[in-house]
Structure formats: C-alpha cells, structure tokens
Amino acid sequence: MKAARFHASGGPEVLSFEDAPDPRLRDGEALVRVEACGVNRLDVWLRSGRYKTYTPHVLGTDVAGVVEKAPAGSPVGEGGKTLVYPVISDGSCPRCLSGRPNTCPNMGLLGAVADGGYAEYVGVPAANLLPLEGMDAPAAAALPVNFGTAWNALVSKARVSPEDTLLVWGAAGGVGHAAVQIARLFGATVIAAARGKERTGKLGGLGADHAVDYSVRDPVGAVMDVTGGAGATMVFDHVGSETWGKSIDSLANGGKLLALGTTTGADVRVDIGKVYRKELTIQGVYGMTRKDLLAVMAQARRGRLRPAVHMELPLASAADAHRMLESREVFGKLVLRP
Numbered sequence: 001m002k003a004a005r006f007h008a009s010g011g012p013e014v015l016s017f018e019d020a021p022d023p024r025l026r027d028g029e030a031l032v033r034v035e036a037c038g039v040n041r042l043d044v045w046l047r048s049g050r051y052k053t054y055t056p057h058v059l060g061t062d063v064a065g066v067v068e069k070a071p072a073g074s075p076v077g078e079g080g081k082t083l084v085y086p087v088i089s090d091g092s093c094p095r096c097l098s099g100r101p102n103t104c105p106n107m108g109l110l111g112a113v114a115d116g117g118y119a120e121y122v123g124v125p126a127a128n129l130l131p132l133e134g135m136d137a138p139a140a141a142a143l144p145v146n147f148g149t150a151w152n153a154l155v156s157k158a159r160v161s162p163e164d165t166l167l168v169w170g171a172a173g174g175v176g177h178a179a180v181q182i183a184r185l186f187g188a189t190v191i192a193a194a195r196g197k198e199r200t201g202k203l204g205g206l207g208a209d210h211a212v213d214y215s216v217r218d219p220v221g222a223v224m225d226v227t228g229g230a231g232a233t234m235v236f237d238h239v240g241s242e243t244w245g246k247s248i249d250s251l252a253n254g255g256k257l258l259a260l261g262t263t264t265g266a267d268v269r270v271d272i273g274k275v276y277r278k279e280l281t282i283q284g285v286y287g288m289t290r291k292d293l294l295a296v297m298a299q300a301r302r303g304r305l306r307p308a309v310h311m312e313l314p315l316a317s318a319a320d321a322h323r324m325l326e327s328r329e330v331f332g333k334l335v336l337r338p
C-alpha cells in the first residue's frame with residue numbers, strides 16, 4: 001500500500017509518500033480502507049521528535065473509512081462505513097471497565113502507539129469501530145481528537161450552560177473551533193480569541209459572540225468588558241505556558257480553567273494566591289470517551305456541529321499539510337485523502 005511515513009524525526013520534509021507493508025492484523029483487529037484522515041497538532045509533535053515514537057512510523061489518529069476485514073462480532077461489519085475511536089487501551093483495568101479508556105494507564109492513540117491513517121489501509125481494534133452514517137468521510141475525520149476532546153471538556157466535565165461566559169484561546173484552530181461551536185450549542189456566551197485579522201474575522205461564523213485578535217488586544221480586557229468586570233466562568237486553554245497566566249486573570253470567582261494542551265509549552269508559573277482567593281477549579285482533560293465521540297457524531301449528523309475543513313489534500317501532500325499547520329495559516333482542520 002501507499003503511506004506517508006517518516007523514518008527519522010525532523011521537519012515536514014521527513015514525511016515520505018512511499019510503498020509500505022500492508023497492516024498485519026492481530027487477533028480482534030479489523031482492516032479499514034482509509035477514506036479521510038484528519039491532521040492534528042499531535043502529528044507534528046510526533047514527527048518533529050517533541051514526542052518520542054518508533055520508526056518507520058505512519059501518523060494519523062482521526063480515521064474515517066470502510067471496513068475491509070472484520071472479525072466476527074465486530075460493531076461494524078465488512079463493507080460498512082466507520083469512524084475509528086482513536087483511543088487504544090488495555091481494555092481490562094478499572095478505568096477501561098468504567099468507560100474511561102482515555103485515562104487508562106496503558107492508553108495510547110492510534111497513529112502514536114500504532115500505525116495510523118496516513119495510509120491507504122490501517123489495522124485497528126475492531127472494538128474501536130463506530131458506525132458512520134449521514135456524514136461524509138472528510139467531515140467525520142475532523143471530529144475525534146478536536147470535537148471529541150472539546151466535548152469531554154465542556155459537556156462531560158464542565159457541564160457548560162447558558163449561565164456561562166467562556167473564553168476560548170486558539171479559537172481558529174482544530175480544537176478551538178470545536179470548543180466555540182459546542183459552547184454555543186449549549187447556550188454559553190463565547191469570547192473567542194485567535195491570532196490575526198483574517199482568522200479572527202471568521203470566528204463569528206462559528207457562533208462566537210465576541211472575537212478578539214490577541215496579536216493586537218489582550219483577551220483579559222475583552223473578557224472584563226463583556227462581563228462588566230466579573231470575569232469568565234470558564235476558560236478553554238489548550239495553548240499552555242503562553243496563556244495560562246492570562247487564563248487565571250480572566251476567570252471570575254468560582255471559575256474553571258479547562259486545561260487540555262500545551263502547544264506553547266508545559267512550564268507555567270502560577271500565582272496560587274489567585275487560585276485560592278478566587279476559589280478557582282483547574283480541570284484537566286485528556287482525550288475523549290466513546291460516549292463523547294458518539295455524542296459529537298450525533299450532533300454533527302444533525303448539522304448542529306460543523307467541522308470547518310480548511311482544505312482536503314492528497315496523502316502525497318502530507319508534508320505540505322504539516323507546513324500549513326505549523327505556519328498557523330489554517331482555519332479549522334486539514335484532512336488527508338489517500
């Protein structure tokens with residue numbers, strides 16, 4: 001089969017479109033013909049060496065396609081369309097058995113701990129096949145990591161409601177644009193922050209009530225203006241060290257910091273006094289459960305969540321997709337088509 005692989009970590013140019021062995025299926029695994037694969041920030045970090053992995057390596061966590069081979073009892077049979085739940089776990093620990101494999105001590109993501117969807121075919125645990133109906137493959141492949149994680153944060157963990165005013169950092173990116181839409185779906189007031197005039201200009205179209213270009217304006221000031229000085233009830237922060245201090249400053253008393261990423265780094269200096277004086281909650285969020293992803297799929301099928309697919313690229317252009325993502329030119333998602 002053809003795949004976009006890398007044999008050593010480095011810049012986007014290490015992604016090589018080449019012949020690779022077909023996936024070798026183990027017991028309980030299914031073979032999926034990839035129709036679309038979402039590109040995530042995680043892919044860039046695995047490729048660049050920020051996260052260690054094995055080589056040669058096929059990236060790709062968000063896979064939509066058609067089941068070619070499946071064991072008996074598979075949730076999606078041969079010939080069926082599927083979106084793959086990307087969390088691979090031991091399936092036997094208390095976390096897995098309680099429906100939260102995303103927090104299993106032995107969890108990893110498809111495309112990180114196993115070869116993923118930057119290929120014509122991928123082998124996945126059959127238990128991870130979710131039936132895909134009423135949605136085309138590129139839109140579906142934009143959902144798992146971004147919308148699934150944002151749903152876990154805002155709905156499953158934080159119970160976002162019309163009472164909330166939410167600041168979303170990096171709102172033009174994959175997970176940010178998902179957060180804006182999900183928060184709006186639940187009636188929250190959304191202050192969306194992104195870099196650059198052009199990307200900020202598109203945030204209203206996602207449903208943001210207020211858009212802030214944080215290359216020219218401090219979002220803390222915008223939050224205080226919107227809330228009459230009270231602050232936001234929640235902040236959605238996947239940016240990390242660059243934004244954490246401002247996230248804490250922008251929160252109202254009793255507010256909640258949803259922490260789900262470290263794009264700009266993981267080292268932060270926190271004024272603990274601000275955390276306890278305002279009785280803040282810091283809520284970590286990691287990945288998503290099957291239930292989260294199924295909920296997202298149901299909303300997307302009804303047109304109530306709309307992944308913004310910035311561009312579909314052929315698999316042979318995987319390196320270009322990484323260049324675009326790293327240049328922060330992308331609004332929403334990039335999707336590869338084998």
Ligand SMILES: [Zn+2]
Nearest residue numbers: 091093096104
């Ligand atoms: Zn487990």
